[in-house]
Amino acid sequence: MSNLQLPVLGQDDAAACCSPMVREPLGEDAAVDLAKMFKALSDPVRLRLLSLIASHEGGEACVCDLTGPFDVSQPTISHHLKVLREAGLVCSERRGTWVYYWVLPAVLARLSALLEAPAAAGGAR
Amino acid sequence: MSNLQLPVLGQDDAAACCSPMVREPLGEDAAVDLAKMFKALSDPVRLRLLSLIASHEGGEACVCDLTGPFDVSQPTISHHLKVLREAGLVCSERRGTWVYYWVLPAVLARLSALLEAPAAAGGAR
DNA sequence: CCATCGCATAGACAGATGTCAATATAGACG
DNA sequence: CGTCTATATTGACATCTGTCTATGCGATGG
DSSP: OOTTOOOOSSSSOHHHHHSOTTTSOOOHHHHHHHHHHHHHTSSHHHHHHHHHHHHSGGGEEEHHHHSTTOSSOHHHHHHHHHHHHHTTSEEEEEETTEEEEEEOHHHHHHHHHHHOOOOOSSOOO | OOOOSOSSOTTTHHHHTOOOTTTSOOOHHHHHHHHHHHHHTSSHHHHHHHHHHHHSGGGEEEHHHHSTTOSSOHHHHHHHHHHHHHTTSEEEEEETTEEEEEEOHHHHHHHHHHHOOSTTOSOOO
16 A cells, blocks of 8 residues: 655745744645645545544544444545545554554644634734 | 733634544534535635735735736636635625725634644654 | 726536445455 | 455546636726
């Protein structure tokens, strides 16, 4: 499999890495890069998958733990996991019969920092 | 803009309701709700729009300030602004001939908190 | 009152996306 | 080897999305 791939992070300009996007305008390339990650988060099933994986005991979960809670088919879950993997939000590894997934906290942290709002003064009017 | 951080965060219910999604599994309804906001963030043009608006002087921007930096047509910008508005990420108001947009920091803060990773300690495995 | 400017809406269209059933693959276990 | 279990891949399909051109609508100014 291809769980060794580390897609992004660090290749783009430094500003996109940590600075809140409400401070200075996002560059075009950084926006394209970030949009891919947010797109991976833009589906309810994927959000719940990510949440399930991250909050699972040991910080990782077998796929067999992930198919139960959803109304969609197993191939659909597999597809969503692939999307999360290709977005760089999770990694996976096969151990015997099962495949385990875990989140990459640094990537979530990067997105979190990006959305941080400095308690703006521009508020309601 | 002098008083930034002070006791009463203006977010009230919205912020209190959402602990990091890596702590406990996201509910089905919450996931649907949040996915809508992330979907609004899942386009490079919208990300840059949001960033432009937030980082603009005074925390707000006229549409006429927003059409220039992009390669897409004015109706497309208008469409993206509508998406951001319907997702609850920005608000708008007409003043004379112009329409001004500003971000809702509490909503961004909610998303940011949701993605916060707990110390990211273990990290790569 | 009419022309003009700023922005939004409507309609059309190609391409992306979420889903499923069917099938393939990879390891475990007789 | 054959079979079973756990995941992934394929292909099909309806729906959603981003974009454009054309047009509408409110406000301004002669």
